[in-house]
Amino acid sequence: MSVKETIKKRRAYRSLDSVEITRDLIEDLAEVARITPSCANKQPWRFVFVYDKNKLNELFTVLSEGNKWVKNASMIIGVFSEPENDCMVGERLYYLFDTGMATAFIILRATELGLVAHPIAGFKETLAKEILNIPKDLRLITLIVIGKHSEIINPVLSDSMKLGETQRPPRKSIDEFIYINKVN
Numbered sequence: 001m002s003v004k005e006t007i008k009k010r011r012a013y014r015s016l017d018s019v020e021i022t023r024d025l026i027e028d029l030a031e032v033a034r035i036t037p038s039c040a041n042k043q044p045w046r047f048v049f050v051y052d053k054n055k056l057n058e059l060f061t062v063l064s065e066g067n068k069w070v071k072n073a074s075m076i077i078g079v080f081s082e083p084e085n086d087c088m089v090g091e092r093l094y095y096l097f098d099t100g101m102a103t104a105f106i107i108l109r110a111t112e113l114g115l116v117a118h119p120i121a122g123f124k125e126t127l128a129k130e131i132l133n134i135p136k137d138l139r140l141i142t143l144i145v146i147g148k149h150s151e152i153i154n155p156v157l158s159d160s161m162k163l164g165e166t167q168r169p170p171r172k173s174i175d176e177f178i179y180i181n182k183v184n
């Protein structure tokens, strides 16, 4: 599959079946993060791969109301870091940018492997950090929900989420976000 095909195949599906989680899978996903570019090669990203059922059940208690679908996850990857892990060029902090790139690579690799890798922001950060033993000073940026796409639409989804299972949510046209040579 080409990179473009993988990017097109990736979807934030919310109807999930379970998938076997192995050490090989975790290392495969970690490897694409390992070779992600970063400012001055600082490699600010940190990931906690959670697939122990008890730990997953604990995490399910800190999800926002709209994220009940996450309870079918086979693994959740906690993505965390702090500004000091990366370049700070004046007020420009690069830790979120570089960690985001590594996260995108993980999502694409998971997609290439036939998995769903769906990042979420809807969780209680402080409680999730306590569950995962992440030090207070670090930010838990996202949780990546891993599973296999199910054709059977998850009944807990809202109507708009159900629609999202069959159609990609609308995007801006290219003209709305690119400029040529200078901005307006």
Ligand SMILES: Cc1cc2nc3c(=O)[nH]c(=O)nc-3n(C[C@H](O)[C@H](O)[C@H](O)COP(=O)(O)O)c2cc1C
Binding pocket: 010, 011, 012, 013, 014, 066, 067, 119, 120, 121, 122, 123, 142, 168, 169
């Ligand atoms: C940073 C981030 C946070 C997100 N948080 C949630 C979330 O809490 N719950 C959810 O169901 N989807 C969440 N999403 C998924 C987006 O809603 C989804 O990517 C968007 O609607 C576009 O759909 P597509 O990824 O299938 O193209 C999040 C995506 C990103 C990148």
